[in-house]
Amino acid sequence: MMKILVTNDDGIHAKGINALIHHLGEIAELYVAAPDRERSGTGHSITVFEPIRVKEVKVAKAKRSWVVGGTPVDCVKLAMSRLVEGVDLVVSGINHGPNLGTDVLYSGTVSAAAEGIIMGAPAIAVSLDCFEEDPDFEYAAKFTCEIIEMIKEKGIDRRTILNLNIPALKPEAIKGVRITKLGVRNYENLFEERKDPRGNTYYWLGGGIKEEQQDVDSDVLAVKEGYISITPIHLDLTDYRLLNEYKKYFTKDFLKK
């Protein structure tokens, strides 16, 4: 049976991860290592200055589960180096809210999946495109199972994260699946300026999504139009286009100027 490590960034008590565990538990040997509280926006951060507490807990349908006092990336790094051997797949989510376009860089959900790749296992990040308070994660969890069945059959590239974003629609209203690229995601009025009770200024990150021109195959557009978006994400950040161009600038004499 496939060994799957489940994590998220909304914390172990979130509804999204529990829907995922409920369904994945039927098709895989499940291990859970999730943050003790919500850790949204933590990106690829790791805890270096503080110790990390780990507490084993019982979670129905999972073989073993741990609550981790760290970031989503800490959860995956620690679980794969100390707690579970031979993880075949990391599944991160289901996030309450989308992870689209440039926003994947800030996303604890996607970064936890990325850490799976770094630690040697392929990975899936799953997000539900919904900002409302108590969404239904059932369909998204079932769809994730279908993707995993497909991976069992056809394989998956070890260097690639599949980033799933699922519209919060009734199953029959979902139009289909699109394989997409990361689209454009910018915000306006990013920070609110406020005054504290003593009259000192502080800022709070907020901001509304800017409506922008999207390519036909953008993830943002797919979800907006009612499709499930699947983006293959890689971690090779070297800009090969520019390697040769810059090589011309740095001749042997550059340092002697």
Next chain:
Amino acid sequence: MMKILVTNDDGIHAKGINALIHHLGEIAELYVAAPDRERSGTGHSITVFEPIRVKEVKVAKAKRSWVVGGTPVDCVKLAMSRLVEGVDLVVSGINHGPNLGTDVLYSGTVSAAAEGIIMGAPAIAVSLDCFEEDPDFEYAAKFTCEIIEMIKEKGIDRRTILNLNIPALKPEAIKGVRITKLGVRNYENLFEERKDPRGNTYYWLGGGIKEEQQDVDSDVLAVKEGYISITPIHLDLTDYRLLNEYKKYFTKDFLKK
């Protein structure tokens, strides 16, 4: 005069950023927005649940400077949306310690530069390959100025971060400059398992760098061999290789199974 925004992840009091400010102040109109304390390993994290405090301070050679109670990415996002208009270039560093290979994902220094790109300005991340306590940042700061002079002359791609790693050697011992790609960077014994005074287990991130086979043009190898490494880094995480392959899997009937 070029408008440069300087930030780092070691905090505003670190020696590295102050060496940078000292030298960049001679060639540019300088703005500083740096974290109030060390924020290493924060990756691309942003502060979403808490307000961010900003305090204007006087820093010699900078036109205006702010201490920010947030992550390096917060500093750049906030400065470019609220504090400084028309930033031409973001310079992040000089980090105390290298930022090479996969480690760039965890790096607050590189992530702050990445945020520059997202907010619309080209960016440079600068790190000194040194773990000793009180290194000399002078040469690294001067070299960064040379790179900026080159950028003024030849331009820089707005979507690319230049990731500089400078060996902690005497200037005359540095062998030259190599344009590199991100190399392999893995660790062994990642977490130390310890007991607290009550006998409970906790973990602490540590680990030694694994010596691994590197490509000739790897950043890790360049620095090891005494060269300054410059890697162009992009943020386009879509894995285009796999887009078409995966498209074949998801025919119109996939959802109807």
